[in-house]
Amino acid sequence: MTHSSENDVPTETPQLKFLRRMVTTLTVVMVCGFLVVLTLLVIRLSSTGPTLPEAIALPDGITARAVTFGEGWIAVVTQENEILILNSLSGAIEQRVKITVGEN
Structure with a gap:
């Protein structure tokens, strides 16, 4: 064993x-x-995300459809097919771009 x-x-x-x-x-x-x-x-x-203003003052009669925030600027697409570029600090309009839609 x-x-x-x-x-x-x-x-x-x-x-x-x-x-x-x-x-x-x-x-x-x-x-x-x-x-x-x-x-x-x-x-x-x-x-933290981008610094957003408390309110955006648009000229009378303009309605925003979309808003985009960038470094030092805010882009607002309006109902009138226009893009407004605003200064993010002062809120003043720096540029206006008219959107033209082409026919297909």
């Missing part, structure tokens, strides 16, 4: 050792990727 001794530890095959290292490496890569995505989300969501 043979007795198993404490010295008889089963040896790890090379394939099993490779698989264990691969799983560990992939786990580390996934954790690092998750941390990067989480960090980018926190940075992106915590940034």
Whole structure:
């Protein structure tokens, strides 16, 4: 009768050792990727947007259809097919662009 001794530890095959290292490496890569995505989300969501004025004063009779904010300017598309470029600090009209729609 043979007795198993404490010295008889089963040896790890090379394939099993490779698989264990691969799983560990992939786990580390996934954790690092998750941390990067989480960090980018926190940075992106915590940034402030553009500074918006409390109100935009348009000339009498002009109705806005769309508004776009840029660095130092505000573009307002009106119902009269016109684009007004306003100074974002003073609100003064800097430029008017008439929109002409071509026939197809």
